[in-house]
Amino acid sequence: MKHQVTPLPLMELTSGVYAFKALALATELELFTDLSGGRAGTAADFAERHGLAQRPAELLLTACTALGLLRLDSDGTYSNTPMSEEFLVRGKPYYFGGWITVVDRHEYPAYLKLADSLRGNHPTTWDVERQESLFAPDDPVVAEHFWRGMHSLSAYTAHLLAGALDFAKVDRLLDVGGGGGAFGVELCRRYPHLRVTVFDLPFVCDLTRPWVAAAGLDDRIAFTAGDFFTDRLPAGHDAVLLSNILHDWGESDVQRILKTCAVALPPGGLLLICESFVADDKQGPPLAALMSLNMLAETWGRNYTAAEYSAWLRAAGLEPDGVTPFDGPGANGVLVARKH
Numbered sequence: 001m002k003h004q005v006t007p008l009p010l011m012e013l014t015s016g017v018y019a020f021k022a023l024a025l026a027t028e029l030e031l032f033t034d035l036s037g038g039r040a041g042t043a044a045d046f047a048e049r050h051g052l053a054q055r056p057a058e059l060l061l062t063a064c065t066a067l068g069l070l071r072l073d074s075d076g077t078y079s080n081t082p083m084s085e086e087f088l089v090r091g092k093p094y095y096f097g098g099w100i101t102v103v104d105r106h107e108y109p110a111y112l113k114l115a116d117s118l119r120g121n122h123p124t125t126w127d128v129e130r131q132e133s134l135f136a137p138d139d140p141v142v143a144e145h146f147w148r149g150m151h152s153l154s155a156y157t158a159h160l161l162a163g164a165l166d167f168a169k170v171d172r173l174l175d176v177g178g179g180g181g182a183f184g185v186e187l188c189r190r191y192p193h194l195r196v197t198v199f200d201l202p203f204v205c206d207l208t209r210p211w212v213a214a215a216g217l218d219d220r221i222a223f224t225a226g227d228f229f230t231d232r233l234p235a236g237h238d239a240v241l242l243s244n245i246l247h248d249w250g251e252s253d254v255q256r257i258l259k260t261c262a263v264a265l266p267p268g269g270l271l272l273i274c275e276s277f278v279a280d281d282k283q284g285p286p287l288a289a290l291m292s293l294n295m296l297a298e299t300w301g302r303n304y305t306a307a308e309y310s311a312w313l314r315a316a317g318l319e320p321d322g323v324t325p326f327d328g329p330g331a332n333g334v335l336v337a338r339k340h
């Protein structure tokens, strides 16, 4: 029989926008937080709580149920699924809602202008005429949501990194561009001997410091404010982490950052690149390829392949030792390199 192709996968892709907005709206309304700890509620309860008519309330709840975000019981009550309970309840350690908010408030409006990015080869989430980079402190939406969002995207990824690599022999880790603090917090919790220095822009250090203090780790996580394009990185660390830093920048800037990191390391020191690597044959995986497209809207960079990084690492005096893969929302693996 002749193989039939159907347009159904295209409809599923097209419906991605409906699914995302259902998730974003339910998150904004704190639906999953309200249902945390085994609580359950009907569509009428939800409608009353938010002053909604029954029809829209029920449509959103049905969509969330169909998407695996809620469970509907035979008595007409909705409750969280295990995934929503773990990742969509505000205050939980791996709360993902901060990243959903970044995509909804900051990225989603820019996607209406993605064609401008494509034609002009420039980002659209920020004003390239007025701002120096995405990380400028004067964009109120970015300042309010971006670094909380990064923490939210990175917390579970950091948990996976902590399990994928053994940090027993790392005493002092320098987290370059470590704003949001997710990696420092997670790695220090898992490895009680570890001390971390977060290096980031001054206002980002100020923003992150209270979150680290709230995690009770201000005695083990220090901050050095600076700019990795103009300042030397602090010495005295046996490993440097670059998590979702390099994909923000064009190729020559990536090579500059790698050289700066190499200078900060002692011989034998480790450089860890934690990102969603695009496969060397550039055929996927989808999350990495889409994050790379997202870098068109957000930055001058793209998600690079491990082969590209390996060549640049060698040029910076580091010997790459391959990617240890894992399935994180913020990264699909870590590329480890050792300084000669």
Ligand SMILES: C[S@@+](CC[C@H](N)C(=O)[O-])C[C@H]1O[C@@H](n2cnc3c(N)ncnc32)[C@H](O)[C@@H]1O
Pocket (backbone or CB within 6 Å): 135, 150, 151, 154, 176, 177, 178, 179, 180, 181, 182, 183, 199, 200, 201, 204, 226, 227, 228, 229, 242, 243, 244, 245, 248
């Ligand atoms: C995409 S975020 C990654 C944050 C964190 N590493 C993570 O994975 O959760 C990029 C980080 O680089 C920082 N950054 C951008 N430009 C910088 C610069 N010139 N010097 C130091 N940090 C910078 C930003 O403030 C931000 O915290």
